[in-house]
Amino acid sequence: MLNFFRNSLLALLMLWLPVTFAADTGWLKNLQNSHAEVRLRADNNAADVTRLLLDIRLQEGWKTYWRTPGEGGIAPKITWQDNSIAAKWFWPTPQRFDVSGISTQGYHEGVSLPIQLTAKPDSLLSGTLTLSTCSNVCILTDYPFTLDLQQPTDANFAHNYATAMGKVPQENALLAKLTAGYRSGVVQVLAERVASWHAPAVFVDMPDGASLGKPVLQLQGQRLQITLPATDEWGDVAPDLTGKTLSLVIEDEGIAQQSTVTIGAPLASDHLQMPLWQIVLFAIAGGLILNFMPCVLPVLGLKLSTILQLQQRDRRSVRLQFLASSGGIIISFMALALLMTILRLTNQAIGWGIQFQNPWFIALLVIVTLLFSANLLGLFYFRLPTNFNTRLANLQADGLMNHFLHGAFATLLATPCSAPFLGTAIAVALVAPLPQLWGLFIAMSMGMSLPWLLIAVRPTLAFRLPRPGRWMNKLRLGLAAMMLASCLWLLSLLTPFIGTSWTLFLGFLILAALLFSCARHYSLRWAITVGGSAALAIGLVTLTLHYSKQSLKDEIRWQPLTEAAINQALAANKRVFIDVTADWCVTCKANKFNVLLRSDVQKALQAEDVVALRGDWTQPSDTINQFLQKRGMLAVPFNQIYGPGLTQGKILSPLLNKDDLLQILQQAKGDAR
Secondary structure, eight states: OHHHHHHHHHHHHHHHHHHHSSOOOOOOETTTEEEEEEEEEEOOOOOOOOOEEEEEEOOOTTTEEHHHEEOOOOEEEEESSSSEEEEEEEOOOEEEETTTEEEEEEEEEEEEEEESSSSSSEEEEEEEEEEEEEESSSSEEEEEEEEEEESSOTTTHHHHHHHHTTSOOOSSSSEEEEEEEETTTEEEEEEEEESSSSSEEEEOOOOTTEEOOEEEEEETEEEEEEEEEEEEETSOOOOOTTTOOEEEEEETTTTEEEEEEEESSSSSOSOOOOHHHHHHHHHHHHHHHTTTTTHHHHHHHHHHHHHOOOOSOOOOHHHOOOOOOOHHHHHHHHHHHHHHHHHTTTTTTOOTTGGGGGGGHHHHHHHHHHHHHHHHSSSOOOOOOOHHHHHHHTTHHHHHHHHHHHHHHHHHTTTTOOOOHHHHHHHHTTTTTTHHHHHHHHHHHHHHHHHHHHHHOGGHHHHHHOOTTTTTHHHHHHHHHHHHHHHHHHHHHHHHHHHHHHHHHHHHHHHHHHHHHHHHHHOHHHHHHHHHHHHHHHHHHHHHHHHHHSSOOOOOEEEEOOHHHHHHHHHHHHHHEEEEOTTTHHHHHHIIIIIIIIIIHHHHHHHHTEEEEHHHOOSSSSSHHHHHHTTTOOOOOOOOOTTEEEEEEOOOOOOOOOOHHHHHHHHHHTTTT
């Protein structure tokens, strides 16, 4: 019986000794942090490397951090007693935690971190582990430890180490292609795989001197577009990250890949990946459509008037005039491309039509359109000195500058308009590499000047217009009314800058001055006729607007547009409709009256599970500019829909379609009912 107890005790000692005397610190605790415990184990069997396994065990509701914590937190760190020790850490795929608008990357419940020491340390391995753990509060805890490497390896070490390494992202495990680009304040990443994406997650390391925010993901089958807002380490303007190396982990359905990519020039587009030739065709078509937008019609009327007044309709004169107008259009687009280039190189906000955010620019256009209106009414004429006129005649260039200015002026008035094709081309051009930006602006200018170039090639088309006669006086009056309407519309754009009272006062002064000039140069009866016509037109416009407000009343509960509002709505399983608009945007007004104010759209956007967010870009706004940049857009109108079924958001066409809007809004519900 004594031998039995003696043998049993010996067997227990044999089972216990490997654990007790293994290269294992056991679970270490700290009295100041009862929510976490850690353990280090070592394997010293290999001749050239020492493998360690750092086990972290956390209570429910607590987390620790990945190698790059994100917008808060500190990664686990070991300070070795022997400063010559070089350690290589391996990091399993983390999770993302979004709390109170702060996004972090890390682990909850627990994690095992494999570590390799490239040099063989002494028999004792000592150091201090510093661990940051967070719940509602954060605790930074030190765990001093000593490992006796002369002790045998834990019997479960090999299996545990292999399991931990199996959770570490591998290279070439997921992606077929990875590219990255940078433009002001935004890092763009395009990840492609052979299979379709399902529910990807992205975790990024911070480039030197910069901080990257929470990724915005957009799925398109096999393509994953990632947008990362960038700042410097203090939250200010980011440095130029072109040429820097970006390290990131992309995970989808349990498969994760560690990748590094060099950040290059801006990608062609965040939201559309189309062949360049299609974008060029869109640019040409969009430029052509600009000729028929309400902004440009008055200038086309002026052009028509000058053709009718030609004393001699010879081919050469007509060809030169239309070539001059085309030159004005092309040079103006080149000036816009140069402006966009300068703004991009200086990391300033860029966008189509942003010059209308400047009150001085609008005021200049008000003055120019007013002068054109007065000239069409015959109130004054620009007269040049006789000698100068003779010199121009000798140079056979009389009036060509006037036609050049027509083209330039038409381009300036066209910039608040954004037709569907043009919106696509602009969205690509403003984020494309500079050579492509210039090429697409040239294509837009060629599209807009196409009608003028057509007549320049076939001047006989102009000869089919009727001969001048008394009917031209009525035509000039109509053209003057169109130009004056443009003048008053531009004046109304100054309301956000100078207030309604000053806008009305200046509008009254303009009309009064024109009527006074009419009475002085013609007759009181003529002035009364013009004034009565203006009053009738204003009355009709007022009644129309009043009727529109009564019949097309906006009852949507619009809220300010912020990224936090989108995240909050999605967290509450709601749909989100986003509308970014501007008072100077003609297409925005068309969308409002043709789609957004319709009864069925109003009803859909008033649903309990719909949150309507609106951003106003009438005046410069860094918030709106950053919001658009994150989505690869730099022009208005901009509309996007989020929801349980569209977690990455769906960008709508610049020119809204009611049926498409309602269909996508319904699609955003997903499976939620």
